[in-house]
Amino acid sequence: MEHDGNQVAHFSANLRLLCERHGSISAVCRKINLNRQQFNKYLSGLHMPSPQNLRLIANYFGLSVPILFSQPDEFRTLVEGNFFHAMENVRRSPELNKFVEAMIVESSGDQKEVLGVWDRYQYSSIYKGFILRSAFCIYKNNQFLQHYYIERFPSYDDPTKTEYVFKYYGFVFPVAGRLFTADFEGIQRNELTFGVYAPVKRSSSKFMFGIATGIAATMFRQPYSTKVALHYRGPGLLKREHLDALTVLDRGDPSIPREALQFLGDGSEMIQLG
Structure with missing residues (x-):
């Protein structure tokens, strides 16, 4: 052009x-x-x-x-x-600090069940009709829980190469048998994401099924709301083996757990506003 x-x-x-x-x-x-x-x-x-x-x-x-x-x-x-600069203002706001302090008090129950590394599955807002597999890690930092997760998107022109990466960091609040998350995108610093998840145990595997909502800090990226499935991989922090598996997958890919696919459905319930 x-x-x-x-x-x-x-x-x-x-x-x-x-x-x-x-x-x-x-x-x-x-x-x-x-x-x-x-x-x-x-x-x-x-x-x-x-x-x-x-x-x-x-x-x-x-x-x-x-x-x-x-x-x-x-x-x-x-x-x-x-x-x-919306996210920076939110991070510095006394209201957010008060909210986090209150949620830490409410989140004093047993937290061991959620700690560790999870595969995170959701329909991609960028690659329409495809499922994004990212890596999600929950860890304990002093008296409260934090998390981070990483997304990788392959190039349209060469799927063997990564075109861009998103990294999210945030807080985790176990309340009333549910897991609430709030995080900030750390590279472009232009998105705030919220999630709520319910732990589910299917056969010998652990899952958390829920909904995530992404709100961009610019007027140029569409907000979205979509189903998210978390599949437990093991204890500890993210390792190279977890990062190597990050990509966008066809819905029929056999590496996607059957339980996650059943929860996600065909992606028709994904909501985008713009």
Whole structure:
């Protein structure tokens, strides 16, 4: 796709603004896995990214590709509308700290049953009709529970390569036989996710079935609500073997547990708002 001079100038100006708000250019290049010299050409307007690299850049900043070509004044207005800093404000808010302290008191029951590594299955909001397998870990930090989970999405052009990664970190609250989670996306820092899960034991396997809701901190990513199945893998923290299994799967893939597939259904109940 060819871009005229105005589009190239808009893109480079908008990219510079995004980089200014996301730390060093080297860090951005490292996280997107793009060559720094080539990225400098994008910033200066000397060269346009390939369609694949445009998707990488847009995904990293939580934007759609067309938005990157907006008029710079309009783009700055959108960016400075606190969309990119909503999560930081939430993290620093005294209301969140009070909520966490209250939930820690309520979560003083037996927690050993939920600690460890879980495979996490849900229908993907990016790869329509496919099931995303991510790695979910619950661990104890002093007097309360925390968790983190990692998603990897393969490239459309080369499924053997990873196109982008999301990492979430948050709190876990066992209350009344249910597990409540609240987490923040840690790479792009533009999403807040909530979940509620019910532990279920089927035959010799442990599962947790529930619902997760993702709320983007920008107006460009669609909020969603979807069923999620967690399948227990073992104690401890995430290891290389768990990360190597992260991908997007066809619904008929035999590695998906039958119980998880039955709970998830055909994906028709996934709700996206936009």
